[in-house]
Amino acid sequence: MxxxxxxxxxxxxPVPGGDWLSAxxxxxxxxxxxLDFHRQVTFLVGENGVGxxxxxxxxxxxxxxxxxxGTKNFNFSTEDSHSGLYRHMRVSRGPTxxxxxxxxxxxSFYNVASNIDQLDREPGFGPPIVDSYGGVSxxxxxxxxxFLALAEHRFGGRGLYILDEPEAALSPMRLMRLMARMKALSEDRSQFIVSTHSPVLMAFPGAExxxxxxxxIQSVPYRETEHWQLTRRILENPEKMMGYLFGKDAD
Ligand SMILES: Nc1ncnc2c1ncn2[C@@H]1O[C@H](COP(=O)(O)OP(=O)(O)OP(=O)(O)O)[C@@H](O)[C@H]1O
Ligand SMILES: [Mg+2]
Known part of the structure; x- marks a missing residue:
């Protein structure tokens, strides 16, 4: 498709060596x-530290x-913080x-923002890069x-967007705006691969x-994830859940 x-x-x-990565x-x-990708939007969910x-x-x-x-044009690096896992990976790509x-x-979104500002300070051809991010640094x-400016102004469709916890900065209302943007982009031949802890985001229609x-790793209906079930129990009866957490006297 x-x-x-x-x-x-x-x-x-198998990744060689007896270090944290191979373990x-x-x-x-x-x-x-x-791990197969079947849908335009795939979420990776799970406890902190599962990888x-x-x-x-x-x-x-x-x-x-x-x-x-950043985009594929970004080649700054402030810290060598990534693992060597990519060297052992086999990625199967689609025909286009x-x-x-x-x-x-x-x-490291902060560093992406710094890199845009720095490139715009250097002499160059064409419009400032910041224009494609909504015009404001x-x-x-x-x-x-x-983050929303990035998704609404810079993500242009027919794209591959790999996002690690995009909900981290967003209010529930802005998260829904992000989802609306993701819907429009996925209908314009875009693929999203997203790690998330957000039960709101994982309800995205048609996502895996x-x-x-x-x-x-298991494909599950989002209502069966631990995140969804725990959040639902808290929202349905916060007093009861706080009672479990803090003892019966919790107010
Ligand atoms: N550079 C590193 N050196 C040693 N251990 C590491 C390193 N990077 C990650 N780890 C360990 O690998 C495990 C997976 O980390 P990772 O950041 O992928 O988890 P995660 O699923 O994204 O968690 P979270 O939901 O908290 O973002 C963690 O236990 C972490 O401590
Ligand atoms: Mg993480």
Whole structure:
């Protein structure tokens, strides 16, 4: 299907060495299994530390993105913080090339913003890069505003967007705006691969949700994820859940 740029990811061989990376359950799982992408939008969910960022970052680097985030034209690097997992990856691509792309790492979005400002200060041809990000330096907008400006102004369609916890900065209302933007882009032949903890985001219609656990990776209906079920129990009866958490006297 046109618009599915990444079809699957697996490892060519088990990651050698006795370090944290080779011991990560998701890495061991991928040495023996292939993770297939069937939909325009795929979510990777799971507990803190199961390896979502490690996996998504290795995938982005294997596809030619800057490890700290940005488009394929960004090649700054402030810290060598990415793992060597990408070297062992086998990524199967679709028949067409994406026209656009962006890798968002919540932790280093600040550096992406700095890089845009710096490139615009240097002499060059063409309009300032900041124009395609809404015209205002991402540093002069709040975290949430700048991220939404990126999605609404810079993401242009027919693209491959790899996002690590995009909800981190967004209010529920802005998160719904992001979802509306994702819907329009996915209908314009874009593919999203997104790690998230947000039960709101994972309700995106037609998305595939992969839950990563110490056992491996499983495709699950979003209502069956631990995130969804726990959040629902809290919202349905906060007093009862606070009672469990803090004891019966919790107010
Ligand atoms: N550079 C590193 N050196 C040692 N251990 C690391 C390194 N990077 C990640 N890890 C470990 O690998 C595991 C997976 O980390 P990762 O950031 O991929 O988790 P995650 O699923 O994205 O978690 P979160 O939901 O908190 O973002 C963690 O236990 C982490 O401590
Ligand atoms: Mg993470």
């Amino acid at each position: 046109d618009g599915l740029y990444v079809r699957s990811v697996s490892l060519r061989e 990560l359950p998701v890495v061991r799982y991928l040495a023996a299994h292939t 979502k960022s490690t996996l998504i970052e290795a995938l982005a680097v294997a596809l030619g993105f800057n490890p700290e985030g 090339q994406p026209r656009d792309g962006f890798f968002l790492r919540a932790e 991402l540093h002069r907008q709040s975290h949430g505003e700048s 949700v992969y839950e990563i656990t110490s056992e491996g």
